Amino acid sequence: MAFYLAFKEVWRNKGRFALIAAVVALITVLVLFIAALAEGLASANREYIEKLNGELLVFQANTQLSTAASRIGRSRVAELRRVEGVEAVGQVGFSTAKLVPPGGDEINVAFIGVEPGMPGEPEVFAGQQLERSRGNNVIVDEGVIVRLGVQVGDLIRLKVTRGTREEFYDLTVVGLTDRRQYFFQPAVFAPIVTWDNIRADGGQPGGELVSNIAVVKLRNPDEIERMKRRIEAEVKDVEVADKKTAWEALPGYTAQQSTLSTQQFFTFFIGVLVVGGFFQIQTLQKVAQIGMLKAIGLSNWTVGLTAFAQIIIVNALGVAVGAAGTLALTANFPVTVPIVLTGATALAAVLALLAIGPLGGIVSVVALLRIEPLRALGMAQ
Template structure:
């Protein structure tokens, strides 16, 4: 068996080396498929990340919604008294109000304002992102803002700078000056850059209709729950539903999957990736099949002079694996080099795990595509291949 592997390796390598140009072209095709698959995977990760980034980084386990909101943040309204009631439920360690609105910030030098997600949070309660630069909120009413790194990149604002928020108040545009007190790492929600303000400030600056002007009591959309040690999320959810009427509670994963368009978007990109892999399998399979058809005589001679069928099969497999590996390596390198040129505003994220899965899948397309050709090579009869059959 050792001799068979050595011989197969020798034959496989000699053929590749003496036909470098032809095999390199196949590797390039695989490299382009790799580039496409990795970019689709990175785009899927980037878009998914842009949708869920804030939620996935929360240091909490449950989010409470108004009944029948179907875990959609924008569809839910909770009264402050309900949030207080939630805090008293057995197993709830902390509950923080979360209020969401869309707004825009005015960026110096930019003609168009940058659309952002305006999020109101309670100081010292769950939901406040960890500021990597600056500090968290200290009070619930202050002209302060924490911005996420994406907002910081687009607005070029730093801690201590003044952010100009523009919202519509009873059909009039109004601007608010807020001091940036902290910058948090990527906290996008719904593919929008985010800014966080204390909940009372949020009520003051959020877009309002004329009927809402003068209302100083913020109505949060949801409550973010941190559970006590010794309790499971399921236990606390059961307690919440038993003790408080007209609410529903979801885990972070359930809430992420309910984000508007999230599942459809991810499944679309996953389908694109899967189809690219299938096309890759067919293209590579076609190439190796044509190659085997072109060398029927050669395989016939090898078998006639005493080369075993396993040796022929192993040589084919080695070639396929080598060509695929080179192609995937070139493709991954090209992807990396191209990614260096993309600005952070483009939602492309190379997640190690996702990229690894894509690379493993890509490594499999050569052998999968080559299966038919290997089967064909195995079945070549030297008599027929050499024209000796009657």
């Protein structure tokens, strides 16, 4: 009975219910877009760190886990390698440079120095890993590949401004890796010595090779907490962080994510209010009709279930349309737009959106249950 009435009412008032479903659909698009943007921005920021083939990142002490402020020298790396339980340590240095494509616009890239064969060097899916600490060979990530269309064996030209002088370096692409953006920039990976020679403020003569951080791979990856304490105890002047802590310390990362999740929450909340308002107004308009239905023998349960079923139908329809639309849209977005709709985030958002109706509708369903059948006689107690 309830489903019969719910279906008939929605079907015979298609326009009105389509309107509210459309509102739900738009809210769905908005929530999913914000989710995708949050995910996209987050990964654009942290991708490289997230995919590191090590468990711990070692920073200079008192740098608040800032990769830019931290300096780790060769001697420190040697000490790290001696700590019991450490499998391998790789120096990683971060810098920026411009890629100069032939005849195109320059592209800002993260120019990252890594030790060949050590943690920090990305795995290639085509070509080869870096072989020597010297040599003008680089691995580029997917961000560079799609922007430049480079292949293994191509030469790329890197521009670095040293002082006020522009210097150009031609490097051979030996390997391609998946997306490893760092700080919103596609990444170029060079052997650490080459990196040190090329980077804007590198190559100080005489000193030891200095990088920003060291990446530590543990013999037992389950011992992260214990190893973190052990390294901090045995090696002077370092701070150790797991990957998540490290990327959350990236400048602006947490602020950005919390801003986006606040937006998401408010959009969701607006959805609850809009749907709730719609059904509440409907309920108020239907007081006489509901009183009549209860008088002629429809139970409270039937009346409530009817309204609830309608809310679910309209809500689900809106979310389905909105989600399908968002998927179609994001599938066709250029890689330069930081929109990433992962299954998990999308699913979480969709589940939350499916709760919009029931949450918003509670008030109106309760109001429906309170209507007295006496209303049918124009009376009320």
